[in-house]
Amino acid sequence: MGGEVNLNRLAVFAAVVRAGSFTAAAAQLGLTKAMVSQHLARLERELGATLLVRSTRRMALTEAGAAFHEDCVRILAEAQAAIERVGAGRELPRGTLRLTAPANYGAMVIAPALAGFLRLHPQLRADLVLDDQLRDLIGERFDLAIRGGPLRDSGLHAVRLDGFQQWLVAAPAYLDARGAPRRPQDLAEHDAIALTALSSPTRWSLADRRGARHAARLRPRAQADSAAAVHAMALAGAGLAVLPDFMVEADLDAGRLRRLLPAYRLPEGSFHAVYPGQRPPAKVRAFIDHLRAALAAR
Known part of the structure; x- marks a missing residue:
């Protein structure tokens, strides 16, 4: 039965306990009292356990409900923290920037620009892989690749960086x-x-x-x-x-x-920065901007 539980109902259950009544929880969640009651009834059915006992004047947690509520509070807090960490990664460069580039261009151009980028962002780390062969960005978990020549048709997003003669x-x-x-x-x-x-x-x-x-x-x-x-x-x-x-x-x-x-x-030839995904993390966006500025200043 546990695999069939709708996890959205955990937030409803936690809101009911926190608010102290179905009416107050409904107001906080923007739902009707009937919808809150239905969510709780379905959650108890999915769990196969009674979480709350209620009368016309009061409600109380069962022993199973009290234990489950502690777990719900922890799970919801961890989920919120995970959401905030992802959001921070979208806004501030952080973590490890893993990128690949052609051997010569990477050593002569990308590596010095990367060193300057790391000085600006001391909380970041970098993993630069120099290879003239095309690497699998998704399979090898690269954030970014610098590629020269014509780009192959793919699902990767590309930003033109520099031209060369x-x-x-x-x-x-x-x-x-x-x-x-x-x-x-x-x-x-x-x-x-x-x-x-x-x-x-x-x-x-x-x-x-x-x-x-x-x-x-x-x-x-x-x-x-x-x-x-x-x-x-x-x-x-x-x-x-x-x-x-x-x-x-x-x-x-x-x-x-x-x-x-x-x-x-x-x-003439050209180099592009390519990356997977619709919304690159802040570290990728920031490095592309830094690299383009460094190339324009050469």
Whole structure:
């Protein structure tokens, strides 16, 4: 019988005991006296026990009713506390922010922004997982994921964070030995380092200043499934590479790499924050806002 009890009737029973009468309880609950009486009668039937004995002038708890009332008060208080905790989580960042991001972008951009976010919210903790593979947010209990490239159709909600350019680069040592390409057609004569994580790592469309597109095909001398590995091989002079601007800006400034065909533009990329659920908790909303502000200030 216990599995068939309507738990809403616990609040009605507790209100009757607290108010001292069916009439007063009905007024507090916004119900009619008859509805309160029906709820209590059904609760006793569902429990298979008498909770209250009543006459025309007074009512009293039975022994079973007194014990059950203590449990009801505790259960209702715990339920209210749980509701308040959830509400606080919607309003104030708290708990642990568990997020995942691509390895290089995560280390170079997300991790520093996350450190600043934690300084602003000392009550928060963070668990950052860097992985170039798509993780199951719901199954692995992630609050948030940072993803690059086109988004797959899913039930996740997405917020655009940042765009980035892709640049064709090579080390000075390689260019001294092989010369620099001057047109997109020249790329086929050079060694390239392909990033196999891309959908089309050797075929590119470059746009000139007039917007006209030029097809180019790279000849891979080496390939890797990690942008960090491609970057390392490019620095070592293994060939040309297409890498995101945020990854090679420091190398270009220091002269470790040179940008090739700057008059042509490769397709731009973008990063999004994605999260499950209609209403993300405050920690997720606050970090997305913080991250967007940090990216805008770069």
